Amino acid sequence: MASRGRRKAARKRKDVTYECGEELTAGTGGSRKSIINTLKSAEASLYDSVEGLRKQFKEKLASYRAPDDKYKFTAFEAHPDKNRYLDVVCLDDTRVRLTMDVPPSTDYIHANWVKFEGHDKVFIATQCIEDGKIKSSQYWPLDPGAFKNYGKMFVNTKKVESEGKFLIYTVEVLPEGCSNSNIVKVMHMTSWPDRGLPMSGRHVLRLIRQGDKLDNGPIVMHCSAGIGRTGTIILIDVILRRLFSGKDIDMVEMFKHLRNQRASCIQVEGQYLFVAVSVLDYIKIKLPRYKDKVNKFMEEFKAALLASA
Numbered sequence: 001m002a003s004r005g006r007r008k009a010a011r012k013r014k015d016v017t018y019e020c021g022e023e024l025t026a027g028t029g030g031s032r033k034s035i036i037n038t039l040k041s042a043e044a045s046l047y048d049s050v051e052g053l054r055k056q057f058k059e060k061l062a063s064y065r066a067p068d069d070k071y072k073f074t075a076f077e078a079h080p081d082k083n084r085y086l087d088v089v090c091l092d093d094t095r096v097r098l099t100m101d102v103p104p105s106t107d108y109i110h111a112n113w114v115k116f117e118g119h120d121k122v123f124i125a126t127q128c129i130e131d132g133k134i135k136s137s138q139y140w141p142l143d144p145g146a147f148k149n150y151g152k153m154f155v156n157t158k159k160v161e162s163e164g165k166f167l168i169y170t171v172e173v174l175p176e177g178c179s180n181s182n183i184v185k186v187m188h189m190t191s192w193p194d195r196g197l198p199m200s201g202r203h204v205l206r207l208i209r210q211g212d213k214l215d216n217g218p219i220v221m222h223c224s225a226g227i228g229r230t231g232t233i234i235l236i237d238v239i240l241r242r243l244f245s246g247k248d249i250d251m252v253e254m255f256k257h258l259r260n261q262r263a264s265c266i267q268v269e270g271q272y273l274f275v276a277v278s279v280l281d282y283i284k285i286k287l288p289r290y291k292d293k294v295n296k297f298m299e300e301f302k303a304a305l306l307a308s309a
Contacts, residue, residue, distance in 0.1 A: 050300040057269040066260040079108045084127050088225050094261045112262040116238045123219050123234050125262045127226040140171050152176035165191035165203040197270050201278025208237050231265030236278045277301050
């Protein structure tokens with residue numbers, strides 16, 4: 001009962017985690033004219049045919065990795081018991097270091113900071129459970145009002161909301177010995193299976209929109225390996241921000257910048273195509289003049305998706 005009293009008096013700070021939004025706003029100040037100009041400059045990147053993007057991924061991106069001076073993962077190699085996959089490395093240069101009650105020798109977690117210049121969101125890409133298989137412990141209570149102690153963390157699920165294809169959990173986290181708690185939003189997307197793709201980007205856009213409604217804070221993004229769906233959603237989010245701030249969009253260079261921070265992000269060509277699909281879905285909603293181009297690409301994408309099923 002004492003801990004509950006402390007939690008009621010605690011100052012709360014909001015963070016958000018996306019577990020792997022329809023309308024975003026041009027809140028960064030981009031005018032319709034600047035957005036259209038950006039789209040024109042990005043036409044070769046966004047409106048290429050499905051086959052063109054496939055070729056681009058195969059020839060320029062599939063095997064891309066960070067430059068040699070950045071492609072180091074000594075902490076990953078030193079902690080094999082903390083890694084889910086032997087072939088998914090965690091780069092030293094951007095790795096997240098645990099700081100609460102841990103000595104430097106045990107500060108390792110398979111997670112990387114992901115940042116883009118001019119982008120106000122900061123991401124942490126990491127790993128978690130998938131397909132109902134226990135690859136790690138359930139780290140928040142699923143039911144409203146439920147609470148549990150995870151080591152030195154008291155976690156209380158205060159509310160659960162359904163948004164169709166994803167659930168939003170409002171979770172209070174109180175570290176042992178602290179008087180201040182954090183309020184964390186856990187957004188669990190249930191409609192994107194491992195080794196598969198959604199037919200539309202609308203649900204991802206809704207997920208991003210929900211994240212935009214929250215206070216600024218670090219965003220923890222994860223799926224199973226923390227590189228496929230995780231990297232795909234991060235790149236979609238960043239491209240949309242650049243679009244509405246009138247900045248150039250170069251999917252190839254943005255993809256490389258992502259992999260320079262989180263190795264192997266966006267694993268397969270289908271995920272790369274889905275980045276374009278999601279951005280074009282949004283463009284179709286907001287700028288009807290591009291409807292025909294977008295529809296043509298969507299038909300090619302759906303045909304390719306069905307052919308590979």
